Amino acid sequence: MTSKEGAAIIEAILFTMGDSVEISALAKAMDVNAKEVKESIEYLKTKYESEDSGIGIIELENAVQLCTKKEMYEYLVKIAKTPRKAVLTDSLMETLSIVAYKQPITRLEVEKIRGVNSDHAVNRLVEFGLIQELGRLDAPGRPLLFGTTEEFLRSFGVKSLEELPTVGAVQVEEFKAEAEQEVNVKLDI
Structure with a gap:
């Protein structure tokens, strides 16, 4: 499986799940090792950075998540309710x-x-x-x-x-x- 093919699978899984997914779970679902998953994730990151894309990937410990780029926030709030922000005293x-x-x-x-x-x-x-x-x-x-x-x-x-x-x-x-x-x-x- 190429990084490009793996990236498409990861993209679909992350989009569908909506939340973070552990790299080990991605590897198991794709029947590949963690190194191949990480290579596909790097491919996706590069793709999202080089394109005029409104989404990106964030890494959290041993998991990854599809997310909107910070620059898109002002457009999101125009169509969705403003998210309740936690005020931290x-x-x-x-x-x-x-x-x-x-x-x-x-x-x-x-x-x-x-x-x-x-x-x-x-x-x-x-x-x-x-x-x-x-x-x-x-x-x-x-x-x-x-x-x-x-x-x-x-x-x-x-x-x-x-x-x-x-x-x-x-x-x-x-x-x-x-x-x-x-x-x-x-x-x-």
Whole structure:
């Protein structure tokens, strides 16, 4: 099977499914190996980039999805209802950051880091589909473990968690200084 033939099959599967499809599932459906699937995906990516196309392919961990290009958004909203965008407050962003960098993590661990009750923030992030329950911790009470979702990756434009920015030692010291300054201002020291 050529990359071109494989690309047509992948394109049809992704269009029909509408959601992300794992590369291993594509390989199984096409009766080829993952390397051949990846070659066909690269062919499709090149095709969509070189043509005046309104669609593209995004990679999410070990899956791919057909999507509209960002440049087409203004035309889409003219014909469809404007999608409900999740408004992420500072507390939601803070909670989401903690989950993204520390996952799998329990609600209690999030609260220890934030220093405040995080029930509402965690529930809203689950509602928005940005985090999900991953299972239970093998500890007394068996608390739920949370982690990010594919929707999180899509929303923040990253293929995997490895692409998240890292925090350097200098930034950590700056954050500590800012936090101390905020505490001192609140305490009027």
